Amino acid sequence: MRTPAHRPMGRLGALGVCSEDEQLYRALLVRPESTTSQLAADTGWPATRVGRHLRSLLALGLASRTPGRPAQYVPAVPEAAVELLALRKQAAIVEARLGASVLTAEFRARNDACNVIRGASAITQRFSQAQQCAQSEVLVLDWPLELGRVPGVSYRVVHDMASLAEPGDVAAATGCRILRDVPVQLVVVDRTTGLLHTAPEVVVELGPSSLLDGLLRLFELLWQQAAPLSPSAPEGPLSFEDRQLLALAAAGLTDQAIARRLGVAQRTVERRMQRILKALDATTRFQAGLRAGQRGLLV
Numbered sequence: 001m002r003t004p005a006h007r008p009m010g011r012l013g014a015l016g017v018c019s020e021d022e023q024l025y026r027a028l029l030v031r032p033e034s035t036t037s038q039l040a041a042d043t044g045w046p047a048t049r050v051g052r053h054l055r056s057l058l059a060l061g062l063a064s065r066t067p068g069r070p071a072q073y074v075p076a077v078p079e080a081a082v083e084l085l086a087l088r089k090q091a092a093i094v095e096a097r098l099g100a101s102v103l104t105a106e107f108r109a110r111n112d113a114c115n116v117i118r119g120a121s122a123i124t125q126r127f128s129q130a131q132q133c134a135q136s137e138v139l140v141l142d143w144p145l146e147l148g149r150v151p152g153v154s155y156r157v158v159h160d161m162a163s164l165a166e167p168g169d170v171a172a173a174t175g176c177r178i179l180r181d182v183p184v185q186l187v188v189v190d191r192t193t194g195l196l197h198t199a200p201e202v203v204v205e206l207g208p209s210s211l212l213d214g215l216l217r218l219f220e221l222l223w224q225q226a227a228p229l230s231p232s233a234p235e236g237p238l239s240f241e242d243r244q245l246l247a248l249a250a251a252g253l254t255d256q257a258i259a260r261r262l263g264v265a266q267r268t269v270e271r272r273m274q275r276i277l278k279a280l281d282a283t284t285r286f287q288a289g290l291r292a293g294q295r296g297l298l299v
Contacts, residue, residue: 095183177226
């Protein structure tokens with residue numbers, strides 16, 4: 001049955017999903033595990049147009065691609081997908097507000113609370129000095145320079161997935177997590193000194209201020225959403241296999257389909273799902289998928 005190609009409802013437009021992306025997502029909800037050619041037949045679109053919007057759905061987290069050929073695509077569960085899009089929208093709003101605050105800070109560059117550092121050499125030098133002066137804690141969001149850990153100092157680092165070719169490119173040290181779309185590049189030392197990248201070779205150094213307080217709140221929000229860099233890290237409640245299973249469940253696959261995909265018995269899938277529910281303190285699969293998504297475990 002062909003999905004109507006005219007006048008899409010556009011209910012997800014407020015979350016940054018264009019009407020055509022949403023139309024293709026709706027087609028996937030009607031026919032999960034569709035190929036590009038099947039979606040082209042359902043929508044009446046050329047295969048190139050379908051492929052373009054499939055790539056968009058994958059980037060948005062509204063769909064996932066199964067292994068093998070021809071590639072099949074499955075939709076994310078609408079409730080969990082919309083919640084993740086909403087969280088990203090909130091992060092974008094926070095980023096925009098921070099950007100406005102940074103512009104104000106630059107405009108008031110002589111204010112004692114901030115200092116603008118320009119040039120790669122000056123930035124590297126100030127970053128090194130800030131690290132060496134750390135006494136208790138260093139917080140990091142997707143910082144582009146190499147981080148040298150000071151003995152006795154606690155580190156919490158959130159890496160942006162896009163900055164890593166492979167998760168293994170960064171050692172899974174204690175305190176490292178990974179998240180898609182980290183909105184800012186930031187280092188905060190002892191909660192009193194912040195270095196915020198605002199443009200290429202431009203860093204704003206912040207002292208105690210309302211802006212630094214806002215950045216600290218942003219860090220804590222992103223830290224909670226991020227997943228441990230290593231699938232087996234003790235910070236995460238789920239193993240790599242658990243995350244894989246939960247991602248398939250969030251994509252709408254049944255236990256039987258998941259078992260077939262993973263090459264295990266259906267009873268094994270059911271037992272593992274019960275363990276996942278317990279680990280996430282969830283009573284339903286939807287609740288487990290939502291909590292895992294909020295913590296970045298489905299990334």
